[in-house]
Amino acid sequence: MHLSSLFTTVLVALAAVHPASAQLPASSGPSYSPARPPAIPLAVRGPYTNAWSSTSYNGTLNTNGVVFWPGNALGWEGMVTVDGVTYEYLGTGSQGLPALSTLKSATPLTVSYDSQYSNFTFAAGPVELTASFLSPVLPKDLCRTSIPLSYLTVTVRSTDNATHNVQLYNDLNGAWISYENNRTLEWAMYQGSTSINGSSSSGKGSAPHTWLYALQEPYLFGENYQFPQWGNFTFSSAQGGAQNMTYGSGYSANVRYRYLISHSLRNNVDGEFRGWGEQEPVFAFSHDLGSVTGNASAAVTYTLGSVQDPIMRYLTSSGIVSLKPWWSKCYGDIFSMIAFHYDDLAQSQKLASQWEAQLKSDVKSYYRANPAPAPSTQLSPSQIIFDSDDAYGYLNTNNYTGVAAPTVSEAQAYYSIVALSARQVMGAYILAIPPQSTSFTRQNSSEPLMFQKEISSDGNVNTVDVMYPAMPFFLYANPNLLRYNLEPLLQNQESNFYPNEYSMHDLGSSFPNATGHVEGNDEYMPVEESGNMILMAYAYAKFNNDTSYLQSHYPLLKQFSNYLTEYSLLPGVQLSTDDFAGELVNQTNLALKGIVGLAAMREVATLTGHFSDASNFSATANDFIKAWQTYAIDPSGTHTVLSYQYRASYGLLYNAYPDLLLNLSIVPPHILAMQSAFYPTISQIFGVPLDSRHEYTKSDWEMWAAATCAPGTRSLFVTSLAAWLNATETGLPFSDLYDTTDGEAPQNPNIEFMARPVVGGHFSLLALRAGKGPVGS
Ligand SMILES: *[C@@H]1O[C@H](CO)[C@@H](O)[C@H](O)[C@H]1NC(C)=O
Numbered sequence: 002m003h004l005s006s007l008f009t010t011v012l013v014a015l016a017a018v019h020p021a022s023a024q025l026p027a028s029s030g031p032s033y034s035p036a037r038p039p040a041i042p043l044a045v046r047g048p049y050t051n052a053w054s055s056t057s058y059n060g061t062l063n064t065n066g067v068v069f070w071p072g073n074a075l076g077w078e079g080m081v082t083v084d085g086v087t088y089e090y091l092g093t094g095s096q097g098l099p100a101l102s103t104l105k106s107a108t109p110l111t112v113s114y115d116s117q118y119s120n121f122t123f124a125a126g127p128v129e130l131t132a133s134f135l136s137p138v139l140p141k142d143l144c145r146t147s148i149p150l151s152y153l154t155v156t157v158r159s160t161d162n163a164t165h166n167v168q169l170y171n172d173l174n175g176a177w178i179s180y181e182n183n184r185t186l187e188w189a190m191y192q193g194s195t196s197i198n199g200s201s202s203s204g205k206g207s208a209p210h211t212w213l214y215a216l217q218e219p220y221l222f223g224e225n226y227q228f229p230q231w232g233n234f235t236f237s238s239a240q241g242g243a244q245n246m247t248y249g250s251g252y253s254a255n256v257r258y259r260y261l262i263s264h265s266l267r268n269n270v271d272g273e274f275r276g277w278g279e280q281e282p283v284f285a286f287s288h289d290l291g292s293v294t295g296n297a298s299a300a301v302t303y304t305l306g307s308v309q310d311p312i313m314r315y316l317t318s319s320g321i322v323s324l325k326p327w328w329s330k331c332y333g334d335i336f337s338m339i340a341f342h343y344d345d346l347a348q349s350q351k352l353a354s355q356w357e358a359q360l361k362s363d364v365k366s367y368y369r370a371n372p373a374p375a376p377s378t379q380l381s382p383s384q385i386i387f388d389s390d391d392a393y394g395y396l397n398t399n400n401y402t403g404v405a406a407p408t409v410s411e412a413q414a415y416y417s418i419v420a421l422s423a424r425q426v427m428g429a430y431i432l433a434i435p436p437q438s439t440s441f442t443r444q445n446s447s448e449p450l451m452f453q454k455e456i457s458s459d460g461n462v463n464t465v466d467v468m469y470p471a472m473p474f475f476l477y478a479n480p481n482l483l484r485y486n487l488e489p490l491l492q493n494q495e496s497n498f499y500p501n502e503y504s505m506h507d508l509g510s511s512f513p514n515a516t517g518h519v520e521g522n523d524e525y526m527p528v529e530e531s532g533n534m535i536l537m538a539y540a541y542a543k544f545n546n547d548t549s550y551l552q553s554h555y556p557l558l559k560q561f562s563n564y565l566t567e568y569s570l571l572p573g574v575q576l577s578t579d580d581f582a583g584e585l586v587n588q589t590n591l592a593l594k595g596i597v598g599l600a601a602m603r604e605v606a607t608l609t610g611h612f613s614d615a616s617n618f619s620a621t622a623n624d625f626i627k628a629w630q631t632y633a634i635d636p637s638g639t640h641t642v643l644s645y646q647y648r649a650s651y652g653l654l655y656n657a658y659p660d661l662l663l664n665l666s667i668v669p670p671h672i673l674a675m676q677s678a679f680y681p682t683i684s685q686i687f688g689v690p691l692d693s694r695h696e697y698t699k700s701d702w703e704m705w706a707a708a709t710c711a712p713g714t715r716s717l718f719v720t721s722l723a724a725w726l727n728a729t730e731t732g733l734p735f736s737d738l739y740d741t742t743d744g745e746a747p748q749n750p751n752i753e754f755m756a757r758p759v760v761g762g763h764f765s766l767l768a769l770r771a772g773k774g775p776v777g778s
Pocket residue numbers: 035036037408409413414417723724727
């Protein structure tokens with residue numbers, strides 16, 4: 002038992018008498034910009050560094066607490082003391098403390114996000130505090146991209162012209178590394194790479210102090226309820242511009258209480274290793290900022306994240322090997338990496354701002370070139386008719402303009418979607434150093450392998466039909482990343498580790514085990530994945546003008562296209578990527594993928610000099626698209642059906658998007674025009690359902706479809722998705738699957754998606770533009 006402090010029993014008793022006492026949620030929430038999404042990214046740099054602030058029930062940073070992507074509560078506590086009065090701005094830990102007149106809740110003022118930052122401002126008495134969470138998205142910078150750490154910087158300023166005395170407190174608990182609260186943890190404090198316990202030689206410019214904690218009995222490459230069972234969690238800070246910094250660990254109530262009464266910590270490392278459920282151990286820093294005026298104070302910077310080394314298991318011809326993280330090639334060991342990252346804040350901020358400025362300017366140029374309908378033709382909110390008894394009763398179809406929720410311009414709506422999506426996409430990937438010596442001779446060891454965790458749906462590695470919807474982000478941001486992501490799949494199949502003639506579904510059932518499916522019993526999506534592989538390989542090559550890539554993979558791509566030739570026009574009973582909707586024969590949109598894939602193969606064969614193959618693929622694609630139209634178009638002539646045999650059925654025909662993206666010209670323009678006119682007639686309040694079987698939709702496919710539509714319909718897709726983002730109470734990281742009628746997760750089937758990388762598909766409009774000439778021109 003850990004009883005090192007006399008406070009312990011007293012506090013437990015007091016907490017029982019004053020449960021959740023003074024800190025009630027603020028009655029009116031903060032104001033949001035550019036939108037109020039269900040969850041705000043805080044530290045999102047990888048599958049295991051993936052923390053969010055839920056906005057459900059009008060809650061925010063200091064009323065809802067912080068959650069891991071599936072919703073598990075994480076202890077992250079932040080307090081600011083102003084002239085002796087302490088205000089909680091982050092977390093809800095103060096609710097476990099006795100009611101003190103000097104302990105209050107900071108009042109949330111604003112929450113703003115862009116592609117890199119989530120910024121929160123609070124009033125803490127006469128002081129305004131800004132908590133700025135930075136998870137850089139720098140897709141062209143492989144070294145920085147591979148770092149699994151995130152920044153929080155805190156600044157304060159006086160708002161009443163007076164000078165105030167200010168201290169800061171911040172702690173993390175052990176829930177960041179273990180689902181179970183009874184697994185014994187171990188921890189230590191380091192200055193630089195030296196373990197310390199007691200007063201340190203801190204000072205301005207000294208090496209960051211780092212809390213490192215881990216499971217006492219790690220399990221290499223294991224996961225438990227999505228939490229990694231190996232590696233170290235790291236939490237760092239330095240004195241920076243403060244007068245001094247202290248640290249401490251121990252029972253949360255003791256450590257925080259100690260701070261509340263003395264505004265500093267003891268520079269001690271708790272000696273009793275235990276699970277986080279037993280006298281909840283926390284790892285804390287406190288900074289004394291001294292006097293603070295109306296100018297923003299010197300910032301205090303914290304960095305945090307989950308660090309794994311090795312990071313992946315990978316099947317090669319010399320057996321299964323462990324792969325090291327790419328950052329170790331850039332920075333060395335964990336301490337050097339932490340120190341580099343900590344000291345890199347200013348440069349990271351600069352690079353982050355550049356990427357953000359480019360994104361804003363690219364959105365602007367897209368809409369300059371492809372304007373939204375003129376405002377005079379838009380419906381005002383009062384003209385929107387929503388009849389809940391009539392599935393099609395939302396928009397007036399006589400004079401619809403395709404605008405569902407015109408509270409902001411379409412460009413602003415689109416920006417609010419893509420800015421939120423960027424960190425979520427990158428948060429599903431890790432970069433690894435390729436195996437040292439294998440038969441994969443063409444692998445250039447100056448380039449990483451990239452692995453995706455299929456977050457939330459089933460944790461597969463490099464799922465082909467999850468990479469495919471995310472593709473627009475990578476084509477926009479750095480097509481090479483698409484290649485690094487495809488590379489392990491190609492290596493596996495070109496080494497004949499996979500027995501089927503069609504493309505594999507994924508590279509392993511459970512991240513981080515990229516061990517393939519040597520028995521070929523992976524999820525059966527043959528047309529889906531074969532088409533996806535061809536389209537992604539060609540898309541990469543086209544965007545990077547890399548014909549030799551197609552040359553070296555030609556045999557495998559040809560094998561997949563032979564499968565498409567045989568099976569794509571009349572797909573048998575198969576799953577498409579939307580596997581939650583179940584199997585279906587003759588899926589119109591799936592068949593179209595096969596046809597578009599064959600048209601892409603026509604280009605691949607031409608570019609690589611396989612001219613007779615090219616004319617075969619061309620002839621097949623042309624025959625198929627003619628036959629497809631006879632099956633696919635509903636007898637009413639107004640839309641395509643979901644599957645050939647179901648009259649009046651419908652679905653989003655999103656696989657037409659690569660036809661435009663890659664200039665394949667296989668889908669006749671009248672098909673796109675017909676669909677564009679049809680979608681608004683079935684739109685619900687939060688967008689167009691995925692298909693006629695359900696009221697739910699997929700945001701990624703909506704945005705793919707949007708890119709194939711006329712501006713009015715595109716505007717409907719974009720603004721209704723932004724309206725959903727602003728209105729849903731789902732409360733978890735951006736779900737790509739939601740109900741179009743009530744904004745919630747689907748009830749039937751009862752599944753909830755969150756934090757998936759498929760939100761990369763929201764970049765569909767920007768990728769289209771990127772493919773048509775220099776972005777930003
Ligand atoms: C979200 O809603 C708020 C408040 O109604 C509004 O000010 C803001 O413009 C909306 N944002 C978007 C992207 O719709």
